[in-house]
Amino acid sequence: MTKNTTEKPPVSLLGLGAMGTALARAWLTAAHPLTVWNRTAARAEALGAEGAKVAGTAAGAVATSGLVVLCLLDDESVGATLDGVDLTGKDLVDLTTTTPAQARARAAWAERRGARYLDGGIMAVPPMIGVPEAGGYVFYSGSRELFERHREVLAVPVGTKYVGEDAGFAALHDVALLSAMYGMFAGAAHAFALIRREEIDPVAFAPLLADWLGAMAQGVHGTAARLKSGDYGKDVVSNLAMQVAGTPTFLATAEGQGVSPELIRPYFELMRRRLEAGGGEEDLTGVVDLLLR
Ligand code: NDP
Numbered sequence: 050m051t052k053n054t055t056e057k058p059p060v061s062l063l064g065l066g067a068m069g070t071a072l073a074r075a076w077l078t079a080a081h082p083l084t085v086w087n088r089t090a091a092r093a094e095a096l097g098a099e100g101a102k103v104a105g106t107a108a109g110a111v112a113t114s115g116l117v118v119l120c121l122l123d124d125e126s127v128g129a130t131l132d133g134v135d136l137t138g139k140d141l142v143d144l145t146t147t148t149p150a151q152a153r154a155r156a157a158w159a160e161r162r163g164a165r166y167l168d169g170g171i172m173a174v175p176p177m178i179g180v181p182e183a184g185g186y187v188f189y190s191g192s193r194e195l196f197e198r199h200r201e202v203l204a205v206p207v208g209t210k211y212v213g214e215d216a217g218f219a220a221l222h223d224v225a226l227l228s229a230m231y232g233m234f235a236g237a238a239h240a241f242a243l244i245r246r247e248e249i250d251p252v253a254f255a256p257l258l259a260d261w262l263g264a265m266a267q268g269v270h271g272t273a274a275r276l277k278s279g280d281y282g283k284d285v286v287s288n289l290a291m292q293v294a295g296t297p298t299f300l301a302t303a304e305g306q307g308v309s310p311e312l313i314r315p316y317f318e319l320m321r322r323r324l325e326a327g328g329g330e331e332d333l334t335g336v337v338d339l340l341l342r
Contacts, residue, residue: 057081058202061114063107063130064145065092068171069120071178072144075206077101078179086110088130108134116199119143124151128158137163140195142203144169144187148224149217156191156216167191167199168216170223171207178206186210190218233262235312242308272334281331290329293320 060076062069065087073096076083086104087093097103104110107130111117117139121127124147141164143155152168159166173185186208189196196203196211203209212218240258241251275281296317303310316336323335 058116058199059084059114060202061086061104061110061117062120063087063110063117064120064122064126065096066120066122067175068144068178070096071175072118072120072206073101074099075179076202079205081202081205082114084110084113107131111136111139116140116142116202119145121145123147124155127155139164140167140199141165142167142169142189142195142199144171146170146223147220149221152190152220153215153217165192165195166216167195168219169203170219172223172226173207181208184208188212188219188222190214190220190222191216237262239303239308239312243302243306246307271332272337275332275334276337281328281334285330285332287332288329289320289324289331289333289335292333293317293324296320 057080059082061084062073062076063086065073065085069085069087070092073083073085077096077100082102083096083100084102084104085093085096086107086109090103090105093101093103102113104113111131111134115138117136119127119130119141121130122145124145127143127145136159141159143152143166147155147168156166156168167189168191170188171185172188173183177183177185187203187210189203189209189211190213193211193214196209200209210222212222237258241254244251244254271284275283299313299317300310303313319336319339320333322339323331326335328335
């Protein structure tokens with residue numbers, strides 16, 4: 050081992066799927082002593098050749114380092130992997146995608162087992178790991194003290210954003226952003242369907258769409274300000290009454306192009322309900338409240 054290697058904090062990583070393997074390589078590249086474990090042992094071989102210590106069991110990997118990072122398929126696989134493993138005094142960082150409720154339950158479970166717990170939600174795909182300019186990061190929530198203690202090590206593979214002591218908040222932020230992404234993809238799918246049968250080059254259309262979505266995305270700041278103040282009529286540029294009046298044009302265009310309105314119609318329906326409830330001078334902010342059960 051070089052002097053540099055011994056100076057860096059050791060990490061144990063359980064789970065060597067696509068994401069776990071990318072994380073492992075980043076820590077190895079940064080010369081952190083790394084112990085890895087994977088249920089299917091063959092997936093650890095390449096990393097062993099690259100300098101990782103390969104543990105034969107999950108318990109062995111956990112025992113090797115104070116900091117234990119989990120990157121498994123789902124919460125159930127975390128429970129199965131750590132079943133019966135001594136976690137006393139360990140700092141667990143769980144990057145496995147879960148629901149907020151699962152993360153909170155897992156934090157309480159870890160505490161009962163004598164471990165500290167930090168949950169993570171990864172906002173990156175494997176090729177973004179170890180590539181700072183790619184802009185990926187991980188949301189963290191749970192023990193702030195744990196986050197501060199391991200902040201530098203956790204920042205090696207990808208950026209970090211701490212979002213609160215509630216262990217469920219990382220998962221909640223993760224799912225909230227991804228949910229918005231699916232809404233955006235739904236809108237893009239509808240837009241591509243509208244032009245699909247025309248002599249419009251989708252490759253030429255794509256930058257127009259991306260630029261428009263990017264510009265319109267800035268509207269979330271106004272929505273946030275209105276949600277915070279409770280004044281949904283403040284600084285409204287395009288009021289709801291005008292926007293609802295325009296929806297027949299969108300539906301008729303879809304009809305004319307032979308495109309199903311099934312992706313956009315539910316949103317238009319919420320807009321109409323808010324208008325009927327007296328929100329005509331607002332913008333689209335009131336739709337948020339209609340979704341709350
Ligand atoms: P993979 O499907 O590539 O790997 C899954 C990992 O979980 C493997 O190491 C697998 O082991 C292990 N595993 C599954 N079930 C069990 C079990 N019952 N007991 C023990 N180990 C088990 O997934 P990724 O690496 O891509 O994803 C890992 C986590 O990262 C997931 O929670 C995912 O949502 C999250 N994530 C992934 C992203 C991505 O783009 N890949 C993006 C953001 C988050 P084995 O090799 O033995 O099957």
